[in-house]
């Protein structure tokens with residue numbers, strides 16, 4: 001029933017992209033987003049596409065995963081396309097039929113927005129495809145470390161994220177077991193109106209919540225009995241260290257931004 | 269009419285790269301008020317099998333008939349499921365209501381009985397498992413001890429008056445005293461309600477003491493099926509698939525090695541002690 005949910009989209013691997021420091025990947029992703037917003041002329045998307053393709057191939061990710069990343073956008077993309085196509089009233093009028101008026105600027109805008117959104121989503125999905133959630137939180141914790149100066153609980157936040165990620169599969173499994181136990185006692189989750197169905201979920205939700213509080217209590221006890229006392233002075237088992245590959249990746253992404261800016265200036 | 273399992277197979281995550289055949293061509297029947305012990309190594313498919321019995325999972329191929337109701341059929345499944353009481357390994361997966369009494373009433377209420385009947389069944393079930401119904405009207409299930417929770421969970425199931433009681437490791441995590449209590453409780457329920465019992469357990473001693481027939485699963489297939497005498501006679505085969513024989517039999521085998529004339533088939537503590545008493549008297 002609940003077994004079909006796959007969590008996170010990390011694809012295990014050991015490619016150069018996988019091995020990059022999570023901090024590098026997060027920063028470069030921000031740079032990549034900036035690059036996309038620097039694009040002003042359509043042909044520059046060719047450079048972005050080439051970049052995505054290169055990263056995907058280096059990471060040895062099957063190309064259909066890029067399409068999968070776009071799946072959540074399958075309704076919003078066509079909608080955006082249509083809105084821009086029909087509502088932009090600038091440039092030369094190309095089609096004028098009944099209430100439909102299409103201008104050349106509209107067509108341009110429509111393609112532009114779709115390309116921008118999809119490259120944005122596909123590119124950022126490469127980060128989550130090649131980085132474990134744990135590495136991501138590690139990287140975020142390190143990057144946000146300066147915020148500690150203003151008493152922002154960076155470590156606690158990262159620990160909470162790590163624990164939450166760790167417990168998601170456990171909770172899914174438990175929800176499945178509880179659901180079965182109640183089905184065996186004749187519970188009916190499938191008939192009746194919305195309110196009735198929501199009420200029918202109570203026998204599942206209550207044990208689930210009670211159990212998660214129990215897990216939380218036990219985990220807190222286990223952590224404290226192993227002397228956990230927050231982030232202060234805590235060392236790490238896996239120390240993040242920048243390698244040459246990180247520098248190379250930074251240079252390549254820098255080159256991407258430069259290529260976009262220069263090509264827009266001189267080529268197209 | 270009994271439970272009939274016919275050529276049942278089940279594959280987890282079928283049609284994916286991770287497909288895993290957990291059950292392969294299983295056939296057996298469960299007679300009225302029979303006590304069946306289901307044993308097998310960890311991962312041999314016991315839990316998967318018993319979840320097929322009341323249609324919580326549907327087989328990949330083959331079928332289960334409960335008193336003639338085909339559990340593959342959505343309409344008949346509800347009727348078959350009403351005949352089977354299924355207790356899961358951990359009571360925490362089941363208890364939810366504000367009081368134990370209300371929780372035990374959940375099953376009968378789902379059977380759409382009238383309120384007085386629901387109350388009567390719940391009170392009787394609590395009585396049977398040795399919890400005081402009046403006290404349980406006020407007590408939250410989350411205030412109970414581990415052993416009491418298990419009793420409450422069992423009560424929630426027998427309140428539905430199942431014809432077949434299916435138990436997945438009902439004694440897991442209990443101390444020896446608690447194990448004996450639950451085992452005795454199961455025997456008493458069976459005697460008073462006349463229900464058949466299908467029990468999964470890792471303890472050969474518990475199985476030897478209670479089961480009339482034993483099914484041994486190995487890698488999703490039935491490796492042996494028969495009375496305790498028949499199954500435990502084949503120590504070599506059980507050892508090969510990573511199972512023990514009951515402790516009295518281990519002891520008997522050791523005595524035999526030293527030259528004592530120990531008869532076969534002493535697989536319960538009681539029978540072993542009885543034999544030992546006689547042997548010592550004659551010596």
Ligand SMILES: Nc1ncnc2c1ncn2[C@@H]1O[C@H](COP(=O)(O)OP(=O)(O)OP(=O)(O)O)[C@@H](O)[C@H]1O
Nearest residue numbers: 003280288290308309310311312313314315316317
């Ligand atoms: N939800 C699932 N998805 C995929 N495979 C599963 C799932 N549940 C169980 N399996 C696999 O099916 C096989 C049988 O599992 P099952 O839980 O039935 O074993 P079991 O005999 O009850 O073991 P145990 O004695 O440890 O409870 C195992 O190999 C297990 O890895």
Ligand SMILES: [Mg+2]
Nearest residue numbers: 314315316436
């Ligand atoms: Mg099991």
